Amino acid sequence: MAQYSARLDGVFVALADPTRRAVVRRLGRGPASVGDLAREFPMALPSFMKHVRTLESNGLIHTVKSGRVRTCTLNRERLALVDDWLAEQRRIWEERTDRLEQFVTDPEENRQ
Amino acid sequence: MAQYSARLDGVFVALADPTRRAVVRRLGRGPASVGDLAREFPMALPSFMKHVRTLESNGLIHTVKSGRVRTCTLNRERLALVDDWLAEQRRIWEERTDRLEQFVTDPEENRQ
């Protein structure tokens, strides 16, 4: 559970940057090398690498180096944590809606 | 579109902090005053207020002050932007899966 929220936190932090979201988006189409990815962004390579590292350390992507090129792959499972969070959120407010409906239907049971 | 991504960015930034996510969660059960909300978190009120302001300026919540108490309400629509983003992400990689399947089924059409 502490595990869960630490991970969730990492995921949200990682996604809070537009560059990183764009990378995730791009990797949705399939794996790519750091260089190929970097070319699409207006920043120096070391700066871009930091984003890659952030994504990796938060589990959103996975990278492997073979020879001199590092290839990045999306990790869809991690992204699913966001789905889960949203689902829970929805669950919470649906419960609330239910209570409200109950109240309208049968106010006696809700006194006090 | 620029509007969209600016908003999306704000939403993710707002959700990148555990305190703020907890507030969103809490407000899912219904509106609450700043004071009531703050009581649940181990920080001074002014610090907490900043989070409230961040949530508000990014459109995730809506607040109204009546008398001396400010009441916060969740804005579910804004949260739906995350849903949309995830949906698009899914769309992208399903397209990819389709292409891969196509390739396996009928490699001739995919040469070069």
Next chain:
DNA sequence: CCAATGGTTAGCCCTTGCGCTAACCATTTC
């Protein structure tokens, strides 16, 4: 009308985040 309550403003501290350059490997390629 005085005190308590609920927020707000101002300003400070410290850490983190994101960008940069310069220099440096380590593989390929010719």
Next chain:
DNA sequence: GAAATGGTTAGCGCAAGGGCTAACCATTGG
């Protein structure tokens, strides 16, 4: 084996983020 290519390391600058205290309204309750 020298040059080009693809990443990596180190270190710096600056702005923003998240926390704090102190002091200050403004409403409300006795």
